[in-house]
Amino acid sequence: MYPSPVQVSDNGYEIPKGAVPGMRVPARVIADQELMVQISRDQSLQQLVNVATLPGVWGQAIGMPDMHEGYGFPVGGVAATLMPDGVISPGGIGFDINCGVRLLASRLTRAQVADHLETFVHELSRSIPTGYGRHGRLELSVEELDRVLGEGCPYVIGTLGLGLPEDLECIEASGSLPAADPSKVSLRAKQRGRDQLGTLGGGNHFLEVQEVETIFDAQAAGAFGLFEGQMTVLIHTGSRGLGHQVCTDAVRTMDSSLGRFGIELPDRQLACAPLSSPEGRDYFAAMCAAANFAWSNRQVLAHRARMVAARTLGDCGEPRLELVYDVAHNIAKLEEHEGRRLCVHRKGATRAFGPGNPELPPRYRSVGQPVFVPGSMGTRSFVLAGLAGSEKVSFASCCHGSGRALSRHAAKRRVEGHIVRRELESQGIVVRCPSNAELAEEAPMAYKDVERVVDVVARAGIARKVARLRPWGVLKG
Amino acid sequence: MAGNHVRAHHRFEDHTGEVRLELGAPSLEELFVEAGRALAELMIGDLAPTAPPGPEQRIQVRAADLAALLVEWLNELIFLSETSKQVFTRFQIERIGPGELEAVVAGVAPQALKTQVKAATFHGLSVENRLGAWRASIVLDV
Numbered sequence: 185m186y187p188s189p190v191q192v193s194d195n196g197y198e199i200p201k202g203a204v205p206g207m208r209v210p211a212r213v214i215a216d217q218e219l220m221v222q223i224s225r226d227q228s229l230q231q232l233v234n235v236a237t238l239p240g241v242w243g244q245a246i247g248m249p250d251m252h253e254g255y256g257f258p259v260g261g262v263a264a265t266l267m268p269d270g271v272i273s274p275g276g277i278g279f280d281i282n283c284g285v286r287l288l289a290s291r292l293t294r295a296q297v298a299d300h301l302e303t304f305v306h307e308l309s310r311s312i313p314t315g316y317g318r319h320g321r322l323e324l325s326v327e328e329l330d331r332v333l334g335e336g337c338p339y340v341i342g343t344l345g346l347g348l349p350e351d352l353e354c355i356e357a358s359g360s361l362p363a364a365d366p367s368k369v370s371l372r373a374k375q376r377g378r379d380q381l382g383t384l385g386g387g388n389h390f391l392e393v394q395e396v397e398t399i400f401d402a403q404a405a406g407a408f409g410l411f412e413g414q415m416t417v418l419i420h421t422g423s424r425g426l427g428h429q430v431c432t433d434a435v436r437t438m439d440s441s442l443g444r445f446g447i448e449l450p451d452r453q454l455a456c457a458p459l460s461s462p463e464g465r466d467y468f469a470a471m472c473a474a475a476n477f478a479w480s481n482r483q484v485l486a487h488r489a490r491m492v493a494a495r496t497l498g499d500c501g502e503p504r505l506e507l508v509y510d511v512a513h514n515i516a517k518l519e520e521h522e523g524r525r526l527c528v529h530r531k532g533a534t535r536a537f538g539p540g541n542p543e544l545p546p547r548y549r550s551v552g553q554p555v556f557v558p559g560s561m562g563t564r565s566f567v568l569a570g571l572a573g574s575e576k577v578s579f580a581s582c583c584h585g586s587g588r589a590l591s592r593h594a595a596k597r598r599v600e601g602h603i604v605r606r607e608l609e610s611q612g613i614v615v616r617c618p619s620n621a622e623l624a625e626e627a628p629m630a631y632k633d634v635e636r637v638v639d640v641v642a643r644a645g646i647a648r649k650v651a652r653l654r655p656w657g658v659l660k661g
Numbered sequence: 662m663a664g665n666h667v668r669a670h671h672r673f674e675d676h677t678g679e680v681r682l683e684l685g686a687p688s689l690e691e692l693f694v695e696a697g698r699a700l701a702e703l704m705i706g707d708l709a710p711t712a713p714p715g716p717e718q719r720i721q722v723r724a725a726d727l728a729a730l731l732v733e734w735l736n737e738l739i740f741l742s743e744t745s746k747q748v749f750t751r752f753q754i755e756r757i758g759p760g761e762l763e764a765v766v767a768g769v770a771p772q773a774l775k776t777q778v779k780a781a782t783f784h785g786l787s788v789e790n791r792l793g794a795w796r797a798s799i800v801l802d803v
Contacts, residue, residue, distance in 0.1 A: 187709060254678050259678050279802045324693075330736075386774065386776065428739075428802075453800075589677075
């Protein structure tokens with residue numbers, strides 16, 4: 185029998201260190217009773233306990249309220265390892281390195297765009313390749329791809345001209361991690377990524393056209409440039425096949441070098457190496473390059489969305505789309521927390537720095553970092569602002585979505601795609617997704633309640649609610 | 662041999678976020694072929710084009726052990742699918758040992774994918790022979 189988590193606060197459960205042999209720190213889940221019941225239905229708690237056995241793991245392994253079963257790490261898992269010799273685990277970042285979310289805000293309202301909304305979504309679906317086939321791709325030369333990997337968004341904006349200079353300060357790390365080294369990215373990874381910049385990808389990746397439905401915090405919303413009734417565009421995607429291959433390469437390398445480091449693991453997918461080792465350093469450099477690729481991918485997609493807006497919404501008013509923020513939710517970052525240098529793994533978790541953090545752009549510094557929590561397809565998404573207390577609770581990490589509650593198979597058993605499509609359309613949501621099966625897999629009923637998830641992180645002192653967004657149009661990869 | 666009574670088969674088991682693939686076959690060669698077929702089914706389902714498979718391609722993969730070899734085999738197919746815009750539907754295993762596999766494969770070029778598969782993982786991975794029949798379990802990131 186696996187140990188049951190003990191409730192330690194209104195929004196916290198814990199499996200204490202020692203409950204399972206090999207645990208080096210406690211495993212803590214930020215959840216209320218209802219979410220804890222849902223979380224306990226799959227293998228995610230066991231996966232979180234496995235994470236708590238990693239060499240060098242510090243403080244506690246943390247599960248977010250949207251946590252669900254993954255591979256190695258649970259999705260919605262956060263773990264920090266103490267530098268210099270703590271490990272880095274590619275499975276703690278995931279195959280989709282720097283999968284993340286970018287929010288663009290217009291100055292237009294529903295009343296202004298109503299007659300052009302369907303055209304806007306349709307043209308977006310024509311201009312934004314989902315990633316299969318060869319339509320609409322931005323093919324890069326070997327040199328250009330290396331510069332995207334090494335320099336990220338400053339190169340994409342400054343040299344390729346795909347964006348505005350002012351975008352940079354509103355991207356986590358300005359869309360460029362200095363530790364990136366393109367020479368550590370394999371030729372195979374570059375082959376996979378060469379024609380994928382500016383593609384959405386499949387699975388749960390999507391682009392959504394939305395309306396700001398409710399403002400909860402006027403001060404923060406003002407700082408983020410959000411107002412009620414406003415049209416926004418949210419982009420959710422990552423590093424595509426390039427990032428997948430970087431992870432595949434590193435898991436293979438680290439799996440075969442575990443014996444040399446004397447590391448024993450409860451799950452091979454947790455393969456890891458000390459960050460101070462050549463294997464750890466090489467992976468970190470490649471992961472940072474893949475992260476630069478992902479930020480660049482969202483930058484190119486945002487550029488395309490801006491072009492479509494300019495083309496189709498010009499008669500409605502000023503069609504400009506301003507970048508609110510872009511933040512990763514699959515990444516490892518070297519950060520200082522309470523005086524310690526840590527490698528913070530966020531696997532399906534969003535960084536949530538509180539007010540005053542010097543990494544934030546000056547205009548957000550007094551309110552905290554924007555955090556985006558997309559709901560499932562067709563449900564509300566949330567904009568939050570990081571709180572200072574997040575550092576103590578979760579190494580400044582927040583949930584990244586509503587979190588799956590049902591497997592893809594279970595969702596398809598319960599609902600048919602054409603019914604999901606009809607229900608979304610009956611709510612006035614324009615849907616562009618060629619596959620009914622994928623619609624069923626991503627149906628709202630397959631996910632936890634995003635409002636409940638967001639309320640838990642707010643009560644836990646991680647982030648406060650700023651705005652709620654209602655979907656108008658969905659474009660699925 | 663008891664294994665001779667087992668027909669090659671696969672099924673997709675529930676996994677909250679990803680896809681867990683269970684495989685069975687009377688021989689190791691057939692187990693790996695079945696893994697390839699399951700991957701193709703996941704990627705294109707009934708969207709498979711009616712055109713015959715394209716030109717044959719030779720694949721060689723190596724790994725530290727048999728279970729890792731299954732991961733490498735599927736990851737090689739995923740890599741080749743993505744870079745050549747094909748989904749592989751025909752497999753001939755020419756040689757297989759605990760850490761090495763050589764195969765000839767051929768694929769079709771579908772207009773769209775049902776599921777984009779990111780990678781095969783080591784999570785909950787097993788390849789074993791029970792009473793002469795081969796079984797495997799592997800989680801795919803989709």
